[in-house]
Every structure is written in structure tokens, then in C-alpha cells.
Amino acid sequence: MTKDSRHFAKAVDPLITKLCHYAALEESEKQLLIDAIVRIDEVKKRHDLISAGQRPEHLHLMIDGWACRYKLLENGRHHITAYLLPGDLCDIHVTLLDRMDHSIRTLTSAKVALVSSEKINRLLDQCPRLARAFFWSTLVDEAVLREWLVNAGGRPAEVRIAHVICELLLRSRAAGLAEDDSFILPITQEELGETMGLTVVHTNRILQKLRRNGLITFAKQRMEVHDWKRMQAFAEFAPDYLHLNIQR
């Protein structure tokens, strides 16, 4: 086994863990994923992995660090529409859509695997189980988007922010990045605001309110939820839409 292939095998681990939420994968299937990796890149913080309108050669698989999908508004601001954590395949879209309708950029410095778009394409045709796993993953992304939409449209800002904190805690935990009820939230308040359609100022005030109410601690990028039950109730958070097997 070469050095590369060992690296690559390790790199797909988070993805495999995630896909196994849908169904256990065979060794041969795991190998197909490993073989699709072209190389691994270190990417700086706040760097575009892919921009709207493009049709890049290869896909991006998050290995380490966080990224986000975002769309630009006419007024120059941008809106974050999803967070991408280790194990998330950023842009399977390009295998099926004509071009990207949104952009993706890193939120932290990150390690990203470049995946052969062509091989993934072939794999969709030749390995139904993997194809289904990717399809499943896309449906989960869609479910998250739906919940965010409801969040933005129907809940007051406090609840919205509490809600996304709950979600990110569970997702971090599912990715093996959380301990107990705390996790690293490596984003600025501005970015958190851009997620919920709020200004930095208001986001800040709401975080303070959540702190005052004893629901969270948030300092130095460590977000801690004090009383999960209470937090969940306050956030109107029902985790079913994440379709994780692990309940909590």
C-alpha cells in the first residue's frame, strides 16, 4: 500500500461513516470511493472551493475543517445556505446539473479531497448501492434546507439561532467532533448571522440573551449547551429531519 492510498483511505473515513447512516457499505464499495480520490489539498480559510456558474473537473470532499454553501445577493451581501463538515461531499451537483447555482467556500483552513467527477459519475451507474447512498445524503441535505427555510420564515431570531446551534451540535457529534454537549463552532457571529438572515448586531444581542438565560456558553469558538432538554424545547428543535439513527 502506497503512502497516498493510505492517506486516501483515511480521508474517506468520515464520508463512509456518514453514508453508513443509510446502509453499511461493502469493502469493495469503500475501495471505489478511495480510488476516486485524485489528491488531497490544504485550503486556506475563506477560500472559494467552487463558484456559481462553474463546472469544475473534480468534486470536493471535506476531510478536515468547515466550509459553507452560499449565494450572493444583489446588494452585495451573501447568504449561507449550508454548512459542510468533514465527510460531506460538497458538490455532487456538478455530476448531474449543468452548472453550479451557488458557491462554496471554506470557513476555516481545511483539508479537502479532490474527487474525480468522472469516476463518481461511472460509480452512479455501476454501483446502485453507492448511488442510493449519495441520493439519500442529498435528500437529507434537502430536509435540512427545508428546516432552515421554516426557521427563517417562521421563528423569531432567538429561536432560530438556538435551533441552528442544536443542529450543529448533533451534526458535529455525528461527525465525531463533539464531546458531551459542546463543540467547536469555528465561525464568526457575522457568518452565523448570514446563515439566519440576521445582522451581526442582532446576532450578537441574541447570543448574549441565550447566555444570560443560561442556555449556552460560547467563547473562543467553543459552543457549549448547558441543559439539552431546555435548549431543545426553547429552540423548538425536533431532530428527525436530520435522519440520524442516533437519537438523543
Added chain:
Amino acid sequence: MTKDSRHFAKAVDPLITKLCHYAALEESEKQLLIDAIVRIDEVKKRHDLISAGQRPEHLHLMIDGWACRYKLLENGRHHITAYLLPGDLCDIHVTLLDRMDHSIRTLTSAKVALVSSEKINRLLDQCPRLARAFFWSTLVDEAVLREWLVNAGGRPAEVRIAHVICELLLRSRAAGLAEDDSFILPITQEELGETMGLTVVHTNRILQKLRRNGLITFAKQRMEVHDWKRMQAFAEFAPDYLHLNIQR
């Protein structure tokens, strides 16, 4: 050819038209879709086709009339997260997810084909091209959701409503339901509000404003856009996210 099979063939027409936006289908593939239909139901206005938490036996394909996805909020209101037009397969989710995370109900009286979940399931494994077409369709749904999220989070109410009108015009046209720049919008202002996270009152005021500005006419469920260019500019509407081949 039996009476049923003729009916069924006609019923899948809008779906095939839609999937052909991704790739032309073979006759045999079309036949697979026809064969998956179990029966056709007439459904009354405002009737749930499927509720959150369920895992029904068969899927629903819209043939005639409109439906919507929606989620309930804790305060009793509900938020519409998608419109379903003829040709839309409502709930392919149930073939891959454990259970529905949202509900679907008709907005008008409707004709709905019940589709064998089992057959669609088999088809995903055995017919890669159809599987890809469904995957593609799901990615488009996701793109629409993203646009709605940006809409809700980042644009003022006037623009939001203008935006969704633009979208629904193009979608109606793609489904062969529009003539020129007008189409039947068979929903109440309340429902339009539930889509954009606005109250009926405010939705009403904004529709009046759009009318006063000469952008639209909307009466007796007929929505007409007067000056597409101007409307599009006002709505900040860039149709690329719909991934329709037909540009306009």
C-alpha cells in the same frame, strides 16, 4: 392496450416531459414508469396526501392540480416549503428515508397517480438512467429550496413575493400551464404568505403595491406579469437555479 394503461400512459406524460429536461428517455424507460402506476385518484382540495412521520406504501405523482409540501410550527401555523405541479413526484423520499419529515397536501382538487414504492425502488437499482433523472430532479428541488431560503432571509417582502411569482410563471410554463406571461395561481393570499413567511395582511398589501406599480394583475386566480424584464429586475430573479433548458 387496456383503458387503464392508456390512462396511465397519459398520466406520466408531465413527469416524462420534466425528466427529459435532464436527458431524453427511452421508450422502455417510459414504460417502466407507466408500469409503476397502481391507480389514479381524484383528491379533494386541501387534503393531506401524506403526513410527517409516515412511511406510506406508495408514492404520489401529481397529474392535475397543485399541492404543496409544508411543515407545522409549534405555534400552530404552518410553513409551505415547496409547490408541487403536474409532473412532480411528491415523495420519492420514502424510498430512501426512514420516514417523511414533512407533510404534503393538495392546494386544489387534484388528480394524483399512486406509484408503487417497491417498483420505483427496484427501478433505482436497475435503471441507472432513470435513477439519475430522479436524482437530478431532487437536486433541482434542492436548488429551489436554496433560493427560497435566500429569499426569506435576505430580501424584503416585495421582492420576495415578486420573486416567487417569477418562479411560478416559469414553472407553470415548463409544465405547459401558462400562456404568454400569465398563469393560474390557484392559491389564497394566506397560502402565498405561508410560503414567504409573511402574514396575510402584509401579503395583501404587497400584492396591491405590485399591482399599483403596474407589475402584475392578479384576480380570480389568474396571475399576469405585465413587463417581464421589469418584473425580473425588480424581483432580482435569475432563473438559472431552476435548471430549465429553456431560457427566457
Added chain:
DNA sequence: CGTGGAATTGATTACGTTCAATAGATGTGG
């Protein structure tokens, strides 16, 4: 230390909600 990004605070404004009432449209049964 000094510098720039991030967080925090204050004051003011505005968009959209809420509550409440009326008018118009649609439908149903006698």
C-alpha cells in the same frame, strides 16, 4: 506593543406583525 478583525453597546428607524373590523366572493341547502 501595535494593528486589524471580531465582538459589543447605544440610539434611531423601518418593515412587518398583530388585532380588529369590514367588504366581497363563493357556495350550499331550502
Added chain:
DNA sequence: CCACATCTATTGAACGTAATCAATTCCACG
């Protein structure tokens, strides 16, 4: 075909959440 019931659209007034503008403080890092 009318009368009544109900749903939908419309209008008004008061309130409140979140945006905007503008400083200032905090902090990490070179």
C-alpha cells in the same frame, strides 16, 4: 333563486422585532 354561512380579500391603527448607523472595546497575532 334567494338567504345564510363561510371563506377570502381588504383596510386601519398600534406595536414590536430586527435593521441601520456609529462608536467603542476586546482580543489574537505579528
